[in-house]
Amino acid sequence: MFAPPPGPPLAPAPAAPPAPPSFGFDAGSAPLASQPPASPPPALNPAQETLQRVRTEVGKAVVGQDVAVTGLLVGLLVGGHVLLEGVPGVAKTLLVRSLSASLRLETRRVQFTPDLMPGDVTGSLIYNAQAGEFDFRAGPIFTNLLLADEINRTPPKTQAALLEAMEERQVSVDGTSRPLPDPFMVVATQNPVEYEGTYPLPEAQLDRFLLKIVMPIPPRDDEISVLSRHATGFDPRDLAAAGLTAVAGPSDLVAAREQVALTRVDQQIVGYIVDLCRATRSAPSVSLGVSPRGATALLKTARAWAWLHGRDFVTPDDVKAMATITLGHRIGLRTEAQMDGSNASGILASVLATVPVPR
Numbered sequence: 001m002f003a004p005p006p007g008p009p010l011a012p013a014p015a016a017p018p019a020p021p022s023f024g025f026d027a028g029s030a031p032l033a034s035q036p037p038a039s040p041p042p043a044l045n046p047a048q049e050t051l052q053r054v055r056t057e058v059g060k061a062v063v064g065q066d067v068a069v070t071g072l073l074v075g076l077l078v079g080g081h082v083l084l085e086g087v088p089g090v091a092k093t094l095l096v097r098s099l100s101a102s103l104r105l106e107t108r109r110v111q112f113t114p115d116l117m118p119g120d121v122t123g124s125l126i127y128n129a130q131a132g133e134f135d136f137r138a139g140p141i142f143t144n145l146l147l148a149d150e151i152n153r154t155p156p157k158t159q160a161a162l163l164e165a166m167e168e169r170q171v172s173v174d175g176t177s178r179p180l181p182d183p184f185m186v187v188a189t190q191n192p193v194e195y196e197g198t199y200p201l202p203e204a205q206l207d208r209f210l211l212k213i214v215m216p217i218p219p220r221d222d223e224i225s226v227l228s229r230h231a232t233g234f235d236p237r238d239l240a241a242a243g244l245t246a247v248a249g250p251s252d253l254v255a256a257r258e259q260v261a262l263t264r265v266d267q268q269i270v271g272y273i274v275d276l277c278r279a280t281r282s283a284p285s286v287s288l289g290v291s292p293r294g295a296t297a298l299l300k301t302a303r304a305w306a307w308l309h310g311r312d313f314v315t316p317d318d319v320k321a322m323a324t325i326t327l328g329h330r331i332g333l334r335t336e337a338q339m340d341g342s343n344a345s346g347i348l349a350s351v352l353a354t355v356p357v358p359r
Contacts, residue, residue, distance in 0.1 A: 053247045
């Protein structure tokens with residue numbers, strides 16, 4: 001078995017520790033989480049309990065989308081961006097609004113359309129006749145959580161306007177760079193069913209997203225719960241009436257990020273991540289494998305996953321848990337492999353099954 005790196009022992013669990021949050025991922029995407037260990041889970045520290053309360057609070061409005069809730073939290077913890085893919089009506093917008101409300105973060109939504117211009121997102125210079133000069137009018141990108149709805153419906157020129165913001169956390173207009181708020185995260189959505197009139201995201205922009213998460217139709221019991229809530233007066237436009245309140249703030253997120261950054265990663269784990277990514281590049285069905293940026297992303301998400309589970313070190317299971325949603329969208333398949341029905345999830349499943357696991 002893999003032995004964690006040496007360090008101070010975790011604090012002993014209290015007599016009746018709170019049940020850890022369930023982070024089960026969508027089985028349709030890939031087997032992302034391993035079976036829970038037989039030993040009792042470690043106790044959560046105050047920062048981890050705060051993030052658990054955030055998940056509970058979001059659950060007051062969003063039902064059956066635990067994967068996406070966890071993915072957005074992971075993105076916030078490591079400063080990454082998330083691409084959500086799902087048919088209309090699976091609570092993508094409601095999820096972002098609920099998360100921002102529970103964390104006291106500002107959020108804005110931009111509906112991406114074929115006629116949307118880059119300045120409509122980033123902002124532009126407006127002539128001030130009284131002052132006789134141009135003033136900068138900030139666009140909706142100057143927020144904490146930007147919901148880029150149906151990002152694949154706008155032309156590449158407007159999609160590219162997000163690149164600098166996503167990577168550099170700043171916007172340049174007329175030669176002047178303006179920093180974005182911290183935290184800042186882009187949550188983009190796309191419809192997997194209707195592709196007519198769309199502009200698929202190029203690989204360079206897909207690689208900017210930390211995670212790609214599929215939001216499925218919820219199971220029957222969860223869908224019944226959704227309808228029952230609406231039958232009793234739930235209004236998705238009024239989250240306060242649903243009982244959703246702010247249980248954390250930006251300072252709590254900063255404290256959590258500091259702890260995630262201190263989560264220990266053994267050199268064996270680093271080598272395991274590199275081996276997984278290199279194996280995708282040599283797979284016969286793959287035309288584009290995972291880049292070093294993807295390997296770095298997997299390291300970050302595995303750290304956040306381990307921390308959310310109450311550990312201060314990363315195990316191979318943490319890497320496996322986050323591999324598919326972190327690396328899947330970074331893999332390009334050969335045309336013949338696509339015609340044979342192969343997909344990135346299957347490639348990663350094969351890689352995870354063949355690359356030796358550190359012990």
